[in-house]
Amino acid sequence: MEVQPLDRRVQRTRAALAQALLELASERPFADLTVRELTDRADIGYATFFRHYPNKEALLLDVLSGIVDDLTTLLEPMADAGRLDDAGRELFEYVAAHAARLRVLLAVEHGSAVEHALRAAVRARVLASGTFRPPEGVPEDLAAHHLSVSSLALVTWWLEHQMPYDARQMGAIYARLVVRPTRDR
Amino acid sequence: MEVQPLDRRVQRTRAALAQALLELASERPFADLTVRELTDRADIGYATFFRHYPNKEALLLDVLSGIVDDLTTLLEPMADAGRLDDAGRELFEYVAAHAARLRVLLAVEHGSAVEHALRAAVRARVLASGTFRPPEGVPEDLAAHHLSVSSLALVTWWLEHQMPYDARQMGAIYARLVVRPTRDR
């Protein structure tokens, strides 16, 4: 809960680390990166890294946090009524706009902290929306789980295949494969 | 492709390692385990491990291989016609019968080698079945990806929540959420 603006140096240091992470993770699997590589690329001292993050996973989650917020916001309406195709299109437009960063983050060994955090956030948001009504006989919790996992799976597939369809098409597919089946009617 | 029967000692060693893996992975995340722990638990020499597997992931995949074959066989008919509820029920009955082992394997940090291998196998099988017909406008490859990811997600959810519904119910939910939407009609 850092409220007061951090020392400008601190911000610069963290920004450099975030940038280094994105660069390196787009070259090699995140799990392979070493703290030394990150600090060398960011041009900061090795020990300085640990003054900001306890380990590289913490850095990753920090870099992620903004994205997670955006994605959960975009996924929430999926639980809601009407305009499903529009909501789906908007989701994939957002993904396309942040493709570089998302590619890195979702490629982080499909699963692990990132996917887990994302899924939990999406699920919590969907369940909290109050408007999510899964079909008869399908438990709400299970439907939310399915929704979050499948949504990410589609996004990941799209990114990994160089976005072969446009956002509107993906929105329609998404509505058909994922969203509608989790809805009452 | 081991054809000639391996030395009995070799089999004993590998069995001990498999057992140690299952025990330890049910206590702590697989990623945290060390080769030393595995060999200590299996009561074999440290270096001996590397005479059998290049690393612990290889051991995991070996232990997995039977399961993977079974699961892909069970998931194949999902791409096929009729009796969807039956096929779904059979899938969850198999899962229930191998719950202990599957819990360990799927808990391996959702993703990683295991999930990747499983997904790839399922997808390959589904696509090779020749009977898989996704709905109009949904690419076959994407549908297969969605099918494999979602299937595993449901199985995982069920296991992690202590199987609160029976196999028949899960089969029905599965058919409704996952299988039917990926089919033409």
Place this chain on the structure above:
Amino acid sequence: MEVQPLDRRVQRTRAALAQALLELASERPFADLTVRELTDRADIGYATFFRHYPNKEALLLDVLSGIVDDLTTLLEPMADAGRLDDAGRELFEYVAAHAARLRVLLAVEHGSAVEHALRAAVRARVLASGTFRPPEGVPEDLAAHHLSVSSLALVTWWLEHQMPYDARQMGAIYARLVVRPTRDR
């Protein structure tokens, strides 16, 4: 060679550091102390330390300097004629009077900067006195070295053994073991 009276704050800062050094060095070997500990104990800023001393050895030598002067003055007459026992007694009386501080300083891992500085000072003084006449066949430089080392060794032994004899007795022993053998007759 600080001539003009230093800023009062500067003196306060240095006094606090000197005090912190004496306290900490009496608890743990000097070599183990860190600058951070000294500044914390002295309740001054970490960086402030380096505005006064380039490193902790410099602080030590500063704290020592008065003692070194006193000791060299007291040891000088050892090179001189008559009243050896008196001179010895006076040496040990001085040591007893400043036991606490000397204990700390001489305990600094027998050797190191402190002992070296002390020995050099004593030796220079003895050689400069002009009255030092070692026995036939014993080089003056070697005799002075022996005198300084042995003197400190006796003082150190006395302090470390809780001064089991009085200053007069020690003076006599000192004269017999150390001083007389380094003299002509």
Place this chain on the structure above:
Amino acid sequence: MEVQPLDRRVQRTRAALAQALLELASERPFADLTVRELTDRADIGYATFFRHYPNKEALLLDVLSGIVDDLTTLLEPMADAGRLDDAGRELFEYVAAHAARLRVLLAVEHGSAVEHALRAAVRARVLASGTFRPPEGVPEDLAAHHLSVSSLALVTWWLEHQMPYDARQMGAIYARLVVRPTRDR
């Protein structure tokens, strides 16, 4: 108390470390050396160092141990009867024969672990000899301390001044300055 002959590899590794220590310590103060330098010079792995010694001081003491034994053996007769000049000459002949190694070891910041270990060993040996009789009024423990410190001081002085006198002369000086004064008559 290693009785059974250590693995040949172990001996080779330790010998390489001992050699590296002697080389490096003759170039720069021991305290400045890093473990990395030692292992690089010895051409062994960094981590391997710690399989043999907990830190570089332990290595130093190990390298020392033989010397310590020799020196204490040579110093013991100083506490004993007649032929003092011969015993003294033998001591300095030994020192001359092992000058290179001793120079390194005694130069280790005059004091520290090395000097302390040496003094303690010499003292214990002298006191245990049973033939040591200091003069009236001089406590045995103090005399032994004085003997060990002064002996090392003379040896050190000799080595540091490029051995300007021969062993016979040093033996005589030694007897006069150090040994005889610590004896009854």
Place this chain on the structure above:
DNA sequence: TCCTAAGCGAGACGGTACGTCTTGTCTTCCA
């Protein structure tokens, strides 16, 4: 029944990353 090759336990080793610690510099902020 022997003997020969393989599997194995033991453990030293090189290598690499980790997270911690300390030093001394430098900047910024405050009194």
Place this chain on the structure above:
DNA sequence: TGGAAGACAAGACGTACCGTCTCGCTTAGGA
């Protein structure tokens, strides 16, 4: 304007784990 606060670079430390490598022992399983 000078001292306190503390971020920072640099780099050593000792630990952990990995995968490789010998060295003997034992134990099949074929001669």
